[in-house]
Amino acid sequence: MKAVILNEFGGRDVLKVADLPKPEPGPGEVRIEVVAAGVNPVDWKIREGYLKDRLPNQFPIILGWDVAGRIDAVGTDVSAWQVGDEVYSYVRKPVIQHGAYAEYVTFDAAHIARKPESFSFEEAASVPLAALTAYQSLFDAGNLQPGERVLIHAAAGGVGGFAVQLARVTGAMVWGTASEANHVYLNELGADHVVDYHAVGVWDQLKESVPDGMDLIYDCIGGDTFDQSIPLLSTQGRIVSILEPDRCQSLMEQGTAAFYVFVEPNGEQLAKLTALADSGSIKTHLAAVLPLEDAARAHELIESLHTRGKIVLKVRD
Numbered sequence: 001m002k003a004v005i006l007n008e009f010g011g012r013d014v015l016k017v018a019d020l021p022k023p024e025p026g027p028g029e030v031r032i033e034v035v036a037a038g039v040n041p042v043d044w045k046i047r048e049g050y051l052k053d054r055l056p057n058q059f060p061i062i063l064g065w066d067v068a069g070r071i072d073a074v075g076t077d078v079s080a081w082q083v084g085d086e087v088y089s090y091v092r093k094p095v096i097q098h099g100a101y102a103e104y105v106t107f108d109a110a111h112i113a114r115k116p117e118s119f120s121f122e123e124a125a126s127v128p129l130a131a132l133t134a135y136q137s138l139f140d141a142g143n144l145q146p147g148e149r150v151l152i153h154a155a156a157g158g159v160g161g162f163a164v165q166l167a168r169v170t171g172a173m174v175w176g177t178a179s180e181a182n183h184v185y186l187n188e189l190g191a192d193h194v195v196d197y198h199a200v201g202v203w204d205q206l207k208e209s210v211p212d213g214m215d216l217i218y219d220c221i222g223g224d225t226f227d228q229s230i231p232l233l234s235t236q237g238r239i240v241s242i243l244e245p246d247r248c249q250s251l252m253e254q255g256t257a258a259f260y261v262f263v264e265p266n267g268e269q270l271a272k273l274t275a276l277a278d279s280g281s282i283k284t285h286l287a288a289v290l291p292l293e294d295a296a297r298a299h300e301l302i303e304s305l306h307t308r309g310k311i312v313l314k315v316r317d
């Protein structure tokens with residue numbers, strides 16, 4: 001099968017198109033004929049080798065943790081899925097080796113879900129990792145409740161865009177940070193208040209405009225953004241970060257509710273996202289759809305840190 005692989009860590013030039021054997025599904029797994037593969041910031045971070053000491057890996061590495069496609073083979077002990085089913089999934093495995101930048105990928109049948117009927121394969125491939133991250137952050141870690149005030153940083157990005165929509169569906173009041181060019185987009189997603197993070201005095205203004213503080217702050221940026229957010233929390237407020245495990249740990253030790261999330265595959269939650277997509281409650285915005293062979297260009301776009309929505313690789317029709 002055709003795949004985009006790495007034989008070494010490095011810049012975008014280490015991405016190579018190669019011909020590899022088609023993987024066989026093991027017990028409890030299905031094989032998915034990939035129609036589209038989502039691109040996420042973690043892909044270029046793995047490519048650079050930034051996660052090599054944190055996540056086990058084996059060369060040649062096929063990147064890609066988001067997939068949408070059709071089941072084309074079913075392993076033993078799988079009864080819920082059949083050849084031809086249209087599915088999507090967040091396909092992170094314990095060892096980084098066999099990802100979705102390929103014509104076929106195998107994965108645990110428990111962690112796939114039916115593709116939303118209202119989404120194309122390209123749209124579906126943009127959902128699993130980012131939307132599961134938002135879901136697990138807002139609800140499992142953040143315990144977001146109707147009527148609460150939530151501030152979402154990087155609200156125009158892949159994760160932030162789903163977070164805004166999920167928070168709105170829950171009945172929360174949503175503040176989202178983005179540059180001015182993305183403010184109309186954030187309003188369309190359902191943000192009640194948009195904040196230009198470039199504006200002078202933005203943190204003081206936020207503090208003054210919400211004197212009781214935020215019930216939940218969702219940090220999809222890290223660093224200074226995380227630190228500057230802490231004074232904005234209400235007395236019972238929580239902060240959830242997807243970038244700052246150490247800062248969360250030390251805040252927890254000082255008595256502030258601070259949670260780091262590393263997204264886990266979850267077929268049941270993905271099925272809930274399918275229902276939300278098919279009821280029109282969540283949409284996805286594709287910044288670019290590129291052929292698989294253009295994975296390097298896709299990385300160039302995602303490395304800009306200013307993508308609106310998601311980038312997807314198209315593998316077949």
Ligand SMILES: NC(=O)c1ccc[n+]([C@@H]2O[C@H](COP(=O)([O-])OP(=O)(O)OC[C@H]3O[C@@H](n4cnc5c(N)ncnc54)[C@H](OP(=O)(O)O)[C@@H]3O)[C@@H](O)[C@H]2O)c1
Pocket residue numbers: 040041042129130133153154155156157158159160177178179180181182197220221225241242243261262263302305306307308309
């Ligand atoms: N721990 C986990 O499980 C997990 C899961 C998913 C992602 N992540 C990490 O979380 C981060 C976000 O992921 P993503 O997929 O949402 O990334 P993304 O789609 O690349 O995010 C791009 C967005 O970030 C915004 N942005 C950049 N700098 C900003 C700032 N200082 N303040 C507010 N917004 C800013 C941009 O908006 P403007 O163009 O308007 O500036 C752009 O819309 C990445 O670092 C990723 O690796 C972690």
